[in-house]
Amino acid sequence: MKLYELCLTEAQALLQAGEISSVELTRAVLERISAVEPMVHAFLYCNCEQALVDAQRADVRRSAGGPVSPLLGIPLAIKDIIHVRGIPTTCGSRILEHYVPTFNATVIDRLQAAGAVLLGKTNTDEFAMGSSTENSAFGPTCNPWDLSRVPGGSSGGSAAAVAAYMALGALGSDTGGSVRQPAALCGVVGIKPTYGVVSRYGLVAFASSLDQIGTFGRTVADAALVLQTIAGHDPLDSTSLTDPVPDYVERLKKTDGLNGVRVGLPREYMVGGMQPQVEAVVLEATATLEELGAELVEISLPHTPYALPVYYLIAPAEASANLARYDGMRYGLRITGKDLWDTYHLTRGEGFGPEVIRRIMLGTYALSAGYYDAYYIKAQKARTLIRQDLERAFEKVDVIAAPTTPRTAFRIGEMVNDPLQMYLQDVFTLSTNLAGICGLSVPCGFASVNAADPGASTDLPVGLQLIGPALGEPELLRVAHVYEQATSWHQRSAPL
């Protein structure tokens, strides 16, 4: 077995046993990056030299003995919307092309304190706005399972890097599904924690009330280990929760299957517009949950149809303010015009891509005098109803199971001219963000596309989405882990 193929948990055990060194592991991963990155384009910045220095330090620290973090010496990738001091954060945008932050995100402080090795910054839709990474100003990332297809987004670079063995785990951000959706499309695990579990300080804001940093791994335990390290209160983020962080990984060891676990199946999530193979694979996964002892309960989330319009009012509204700071005055791109307003227009017009401009305009409109009540306020009210739907559901069930996405990875370019179709890719994931609760995507099978022509068919991964109540991560992760360990989907490798 090649070292880069080790999952995080396996690598950690070998490192701790002294059978491999972090330098060996990191070098293997860097070599893998050299080999496949030209095809995948998951990274916007590779931190190769520093990664080896960090790996060396990690080995020294381990040899000194004493207790160490499970992430010591583990190579990870970071979505390029999270600040790592001293290396560029572009957010996939021209407007920040040469921006180098002078400070670390809180999650990076915690990863570095744990001794993790940071490999580099991964591709993203511009300012995390998109579902395919095609909105990156620096070119799309390709799906390791089929290079002609998108990896999903916006954290497509991180998902693809983990799927292609270019990192043992990764950080992404999830505003409406941007961790879970690419995880599903790339056949890896992606967790979106409860709003406030992970500090947003140093995460470049898209929609502040929805943004949450999430983690990727090739297994539930891997993604949980990374989450364990970055979670917990941060005084620099006033929306971060003060609740103590439970031991997620320890909870995974509780082994009485899924006996007594009530799994809700929302009626509204299984209707209309889904790719039939995806629907079949997800239904099979829920049957597996039942076989493992879970009780399947049909539930109703009646306000589900409003999630998409509500999201596309609230997220752009917040984004229109969050992106106002990119004005060419203090940092980033500046195109000097004949006067101040001309400079603003030129800088922002050139610096932002079409999707970002579209959302700034949507959000500005929704907040404008005369429209505010009809759009923003009404959306907030509907958001409350969506949250209440879910709260009521969690009185009856422990987790909710649903598809992560309505279809498998689509072809690069297939939807770029159809933003509405693109928005629909997040239809199953948005409610979780609107309600501020937790969710994840775990590999649950493959759908064969081009079934009509078996010779040209490709197996593309499908994700099962599991949703938990606020701070329901321990049980959510355990259910996902039990399912994952009873199946072998996560063991398949992308054909690279």
Add this chain to the structure above:
Amino acid sequence: MDKGYEPVIGLEVHVQLATASKMFCGCNAAAFGHEPNTLTCPICTGQPGVLPVINQQAVEFAIMAGLALNCRIASFTKWDRKNYHYPDLPKGYQISQYDLPLAVNGWVMVETNAEQKRIGIRRAHLEEDTGKLVHRGDHSLVDLNRAGVPLLEIVTEPDIRSAEEAYDFLTKLRTLLRYLKISTADMEKGAMRCEPNISLRPAGTNEWGTLTEIKNLNSFRSVRAALAYETTRQENVLTTGGRVKRLTMGWDEQRNITFPQRSKETANDYRYFPEPDLPPLVVQPEWLDRLRSQLPELPDVVKARFVVDYGLSDYDAAVLVADQAVARFFQDAMAACPAQEPVDRHAQAKTISNWITGDLFRLMNECGLAVEEMRMTPAELVGLVNLVRRGAISTGTAREVLAEMVKQGDSAEAIVQRRELAQISDQGTLEGIAGQVIENHPGEVAQYLSGKESLLQWLMGQVMRTTQGKANPARVLALLKEKLEAKRSGQP
């Protein structure tokens, strides 16, 4: 007003709070007078990825101000983003409070021309200051030291009816803020900014005229002058059948006139919405009670107490309480007055008040000293007053001594002793000197005795000259009279 119009004036006042750090980050908030962009961090320069954290001290200062302005303090208040682009606004929005301000529905009593009037306070809310633009030839520079400094915006009801009232309101507000020690409230240094709005209406009606706002005023005096000018200008427009335009006016300090700055016909749309980075602020009753109990005695209360306890006139008391340190100095002086001495306490208070508001204020002004910077203690002032009362020195000498006390910081007794200023009150000594003067000036004495009584003062002057001003004037006068009358009646 003779033409039958009255001005309707409301004020929007921004007050920089004297917190140690800025509103949403840990940077030093004392922005005035530092090198540009030296008091900044990623948060107050609006870097991508930063988040605000509320400064508790700023909230407490704002609540204290709200209480002092008799406002209702909201138990639930939130933050909003006010969106607009300008190079001095790093985030492209200002964190402010829109529909749920921290304090509402208050009032302040203001005295104008000896008449008390209640000015309503519509609201007071917290927000962050912007940076500052410096224009240099064809380009502009941005200084973000001030960006993020906590501001309290206070909005009055349109209760003000004259430029003078506006001036008196601002003076009162400044006094309150300084009593609370929450702002330097120094308008010249930008720690307090005032944007008045003014409209005219036929006196006695409840109509609302078209208002103008006046900007870039940098002293109380310019607020008063601009409002007076604008009152006359609008009056002229109306009496000549014109229509006042809704405008933002600038103030030309040199020419003493207002001038149109920009049209207000189309209002800015700031697209306020709740700040998602900050949870709403809940003001718990216990917190409010604690702050209420920590409020200092406010000027109106101190003034009333001075009138009742010390028998001071309203005017004297008002002058003393206008500066908290002066009020305290006066009160400490009263406390230092020896209680056992059988003196009229009210008379003593009046004397001390006169010394403070007269000679002491003049000396402080000359030396550029604030009362708290003076080395002279209240007890030392009492010492001086007592020397005068006991006749040890004359009032004139006391003035000199006071000057030295303020400048050198010695006690009155020490100065009097060192400079041998003590009054000669010894009967024998004075008798000898008076006798000598009468003997040396037989001509003047004869004229006096023949009816030119004004020569008594001249003779007294001779005694004072001989004693270098140290003779006790009352005794000298009595002695001279006694001796001259004795001469008149032929006694030796």
